Amino acid sequence: MFGGGGGLNPRKMQQMMKQMGIDIEEIDAEEIIIRTADEELVFDDAEVQRMDAQGEATYTITGEPETRAASEETIPLGEGDENEAGAGGASGGDAIPDSDVEIVAQRTGATEETAREALEAEDGDLAAAVSRLE
Template sequence: MFGGGGGLDPRKMKQMMKQMGIEVTEIDANEIVIRTDDEELVFTDVEVQRMDAQGQATYQIVGDPESRPLGEGGDSGGDGDVDVEEEITASGGADEVDVGAGEEIPDSDVEIVAQRTGASEEQAREALEAENGDLAAAVSRLE
């Protein structure tokens, strides 16, 4: 999840995230469907994590989606679909997609990274932008 985490072991990374008020939860999902104007991206063999930080939830989806035209697979608004009004980050290897791209990095996230690392707010914002808003990765980048 944190490509090249600077040599930190997962236990230390988890402890750092807990200290920053970040909670990560694995979600046992069977299928994820992302509908765009043109197609549906269907993830069936998928790993999903929910990260809660500062009152905002971020979902990370890891898997290879199947692309299909709209309306071709299953019901619309059925039980297996996920409708999320929160930032969703989906990555599937080389085809990494950041659905929340283009959104501003919250000032509260910048302050957390700056406080944790002792960096300036400008440096913290740059690290967050480079890491697509990932708090733990931004902290790791600056330490």
């Protein structure tokens, strides 16, 4: 079916994918970290592609990762002070993210202290904390 001169022309392949609604973009990533409960896979020199098809984004990482033990000192991008414990922590020793406290306080008009207490009482469940205070 695809025999002959070495396969499909890359330009033709891109044209066919575009017609099917598939868009591929190269991402100039400096570092990729995949965290699991036990370890981190760190890609320092990886090729990353994002493929959008039918409203879903798929990322492809090509490269060899360095493996290291999972670290609790890292801060996820875009999450602010999530790893800092506020006034007390949720049951189980987990800290309530400051961003969650702010959301509940803004939504209900409560103080941040009251919002944190409600979140702790509801094990960090935003909707339940808001319901508790409304």
